Amino acid sequence: MENTDTRVRFSGRFTTRKKLKKQTDFIASMRETKKRKTEEKCSQSSDLNPCEGRRIVDIQELGKNLVCTSCTECLSLQNVKSEKRLGLNSIFLVKCHRCSVLSDVATGKMHAGGRKRKVSDVNTKTVLGFVHAGVGSTALNKILACLNIPEMTSNMFKRYE
Ligand SMILES: [Zn+2]
Structure with a gap:
């Protein structure tokens, strides 16, 4: 009879402690590699290209805002360091x-929304357009994905709706 101490259950199957340790070590190393890869990817994309793809912009508003707050020099979109997205x-x-x-x-531009908070024009108008067209956030995100524009979460879509 085999020593029961060395046999343990893992994922509904019996295995030896040695095999189980090997398995768990392997899973841990895979997780570590995956984590490292995603971290590398994130740092790379934020260092080299903080904002990729297309955006829907208000040309006049963007032009007006592209001015240094300190020396009033015109700014270049090639010097973008990071991006904060609020929907579109x-x-x-x-x-x-x-x-x-x-x-x-x-x-x-932003405008006053309910509960004293500011909401952005582009999100309101996009959601309004999609509601008028009779389609929801899934359709919107399919179109945005094809256009290489960052998606709007369904929660945000519902909030604007
Ligand atoms: Zn400046």
């Missing part, structure tokens, strides 16, 4: 090439 509206953090100060640059 983005706020870029742009570094000034002259004084190196970081300024917030919004891609569209």
Whole structure:
């Protein structure tokens, strides 16, 4: 008879402690590799290209906002350091090439929404358009994915709806 101490249950099957340790070590190492890869990917994309793809912008508003808050020098979209997205509206953090100060640059206008909070025009108008067309957030995100525009979460769609 085999020593029961060395036999343990794992995923509904009996296995030896040695085999189980090997298995769990393997799973842990796979997780570690995956984590490292995604971290590398994230840091790469944020360092080299903080904002990829297309955005829906208000040309006049973007042009007006592309000014350094410190020295009033015109800013370049090639110096974007990070991006904060609120649905389809983005706020870029742009570094000034002259004084190196970081300024917030919004891609569209905001307006007062319910409960004293500001909401962005582009989100309201997009949701309004989709409700008029009789389609929901799934259809919107399919179109956005084809256009290489970051998606709007279904929660946000519902909130604007
Ligand atoms: Zn400046």
